[in-house]
Amino acid sequence: MDRQQEFVLRTIEDRDVRFVRLWFTDVVGTLKSVALAPAEVEAAFEEGLGFDGSSIEGLSRVFESDMLLQPDPSTFQLLPWRGEDEPTSRMFCDLKTPDGEPSAADPRGVLKRVLAKASDMGFTCYTAPEIEFYLLRSPDLDPATGEPVPVDYEGYFDHVPGGVVQDFRRRAVSMLEAVGISVEFSHHEAGPGQNEIDLRYADALQTADNIMTFRTVVREVALSQGIYATFMPKPFSRHPGSGMHTHFSLFEGDTNAFYEAGAEFRLSQTGRHFIAGLLRHAPEFTSVTNQFVNSYKRLWAGDEAPSYMSWGHNNRSALVRVPLYKPDKVQSSRIEYRGIDSATNPYLSYAALLGAGLKGIENEYELPPVEMDDVFSMSSAERRAVGHQPLPSSLHDAIRETEDSDFMAELLGETVFDYFLRNKRRDWDQYRQEVSPYELRTNLGIL
Incomplete structure (x- = not known):
C-alpha cells in the first residue's frame, strides 16, 4: 500500500468519515457516484469495486458488463456541503476491466493516454478554465415567455449590494477552496443571472x-440558496451563451515551451505548431467540445462565441487567442481556446485539444497568418478570402466531421469513439423529429 492510500485510510478513521463516494463519468460527462462503506476502502484500493458497466451510457455491452472502479487516492477530499454530522468524502476512479487492465471505455483514461504521450514527448500540460453558467429562479420556465427566469438582470462586472449572486459566489468560492480547488477570479457575466468563476492553473487531469x-x-450551493444553476450552453435566445474558455501551456521541465524571447508575440515554434494543430483539427473535435444540439445556438449566435477557424494576439473574436504577454511573467505564456462550452465532458475535450496540439507539434503544421481584425464584423466573402473556414454549424455537421476523422478515432479509441457518436446521433435524431415552439408560433396560424 502506498503513502497516498495510507493517508486516505488514516483520514477516514481520524475524521470518522461515514461515506466514501466513488466518482466517475460516462462518455458524455455525466457524473456517476457510488457510496462505499469506510471498511471497504482498503479492499477497493487493492482489488477495485465491481459494478455493472452495461447500465452506464457507453461503458460496456451487456455481454461484457463486469467492470471495476479503481479509486485514485490522490483525489481524496471531504465534501464540505455534506456537513459534520455524517462526514462524506469522494475519490475519482479509473475504470478497469475484470483482469485489472485500463478500460477502453473510460473518458478519464482517454485523457491519461494523451497526457502520457505528451510526457513521452517531454511535455507537461497545464490548463486553466474560465467557467460560465447561469443562475435561475428555478428549472421551470416562465409560462408567459417560455424561457427560464434568471435570478437578476445585472450585466458584466456589475456589483449590486446585497445581490443574490454575490452571496452565491462568495459561498461557492469558499466551498471550492475547501475541496482543494484554487479560484483566480469570480464575477457577474454579461447575461442576466450569468456568472463566471475562473480556476487557477493545474495539470490537465x-x-x-x-x-x-x-x-x-x-x-x-445554488440549491442551498433556493435557486438553480445550469451549464446549458445557450439557455436564452437573446442573451450570451456559457463558454468554458481554457488556457493551455506546455512545459519542458521548468521551461515554458510556448515562450521564445525574440519571437513575434513571444510565441515559440512549439506554440505556433500547437495552435496550427488546434485549427486544423477543430472541425473534427467540435462534436466533443460542443456536444449538444444547443451548443450550436451558442457558437452561431454572434455573442463573442468564435465560429470561424482563426487565431489572434489578444483578439477575442478568434477561435484561438494568444493573450497579452507580460514581460515579468515568462512562465505565464499560454494560448487560449475559446470554442469549448461549459457543458462538455472535460476529459474528452481536453484530450482532443491537447491531442490536436501535440499532432501539430509532431508534424510541424504550418500556422496561417495571424488575424488582427474583428472576425465577427467581416463579411462571408472577406472571411473566405483570408481562409477563415467555419466550424460545424450544427451537431449533425459536427458528427459527420468526427465520423470521418482518423485523428479522432485514434485519439478516443474504438470503444469511446463508437459510443460517443452513437449517443450524439441519437440526440440529433430526437431533435430533428421535435416540433419546436418557433415552428408552432410562426406557422400554425398561417399554414
Whole structure:
C-alpha cells in the first residue's frame, strides 16, 4: 500500500468519515457516484469495486458488463456541503476491466493516454478554465415567455449590494477552496443571472477532475440558496451563451515551451505548431467540445462565441487567442481556446485539444497568418478570402466531421469513439423529429 492510500485510510478513521463516494463519468460527462462503506476502502484500493458497466451510457455491452472502479487516492477530499454530522468524502476512479487492465471505455483514461504521450514527448500540460453558467429562479420556465427566469438582470462586472449572486459566489468560492480547488477570479457575466468563476492553473487531469467537482459545488450551493444553476450552453435566445474558455501551456521541465524571447508575440515554434494543430483539427473535435444540439445556438449566435477557424494576439473574436504577454511573467505564456462550452465532458475535450496540439507539434503544421481584425464584423466573402473556414454549424455537421476523422478515432479509441457518436446521433435524431415552439408560433396560424 502506498503513502497516498495510507493517508486516505488514516483520514477516514481520524475524521470518522461515514461515506466514501466513488466518482466517475460516462462518455458524455455525466457524473456517476457510488457510496462505499469506510471498511471497504482498503479492499477497493487493492482489488477495485465491481459494478455493472452495461447500465452506464457507453461503458460496456451487456455481454461484457463486469467492470471495476479503481479509486485514485490522490483525489481524496471531504465534501464540505455534506456537513459534520455524517462526514462524506469522494475519490475519482479509473475504470478497469475484470483482469485489472485500463478500460477502453473510460473518458478519464482517454485523457491519461494523451497526457502520457505528451510526457513521452517531454511535455507537461497545464490548463486553466474560465467557467460560465447561469443562475435561475428555478428549472421551470416562465409560462408567459417560455424561457427560464434568471435570478437578476445585472450585466458584466456589475456589483449590486446585497445581490443574490454575490452571496452565491462568495459561498461557492469558499466551498471550492475547501475541496482543494484554487479560484483566480469570480464575477457577474454579461447575461442576466450569468456568472463566471475562473480556476487557477493545474495539470490537465487535475483540471478535468476539478471541473466535475466544480459543477457539483455550484449546483449544491445554488440549491442551498433556493435557486438553480445550469451549464446549458445557450439557455436564452437573446442573451450570451456559457463558454468554458481554457488556457493551455506546455512545459519542458521548468521551461515554458510556448515562450521564445525574440519571437513575434513571444510565441515559440512549439506554440505556433500547437495552435496550427488546434485549427486544423477543430472541425473534427467540435462534436466533443460542443456536444449538444444547443451548443450550436451558442457558437452561431454572434455573442463573442468564435465560429470561424482563426487565431489572434489578444483578439477575442478568434477561435484561438494568444493573450497579452507580460514581460515579468515568462512562465505565464499560454494560448487560449475559446470554442469549448461549459457543458462538455472535460476529459474528452481536453484530450482532443491537447491531442490536436501535440499532432501539430509532431508534424510541424504550418500556422496561417495571424488575424488582427474583428472576425465577427467581416463579411462571408472577406472571411473566405483570408481562409477563415467555419466550424460545424450544427451537431449533425459536427458528427459527420468526427465520423470521418482518423485523428479522432485514434485519439478516443474504438470503444469511446463508437459510443460517443452513437449517443450524439441519437440526440440529433430526437431533435430533428421535435416540433419546436418557433415552428408552432410562426406557422400554425398561417399554414
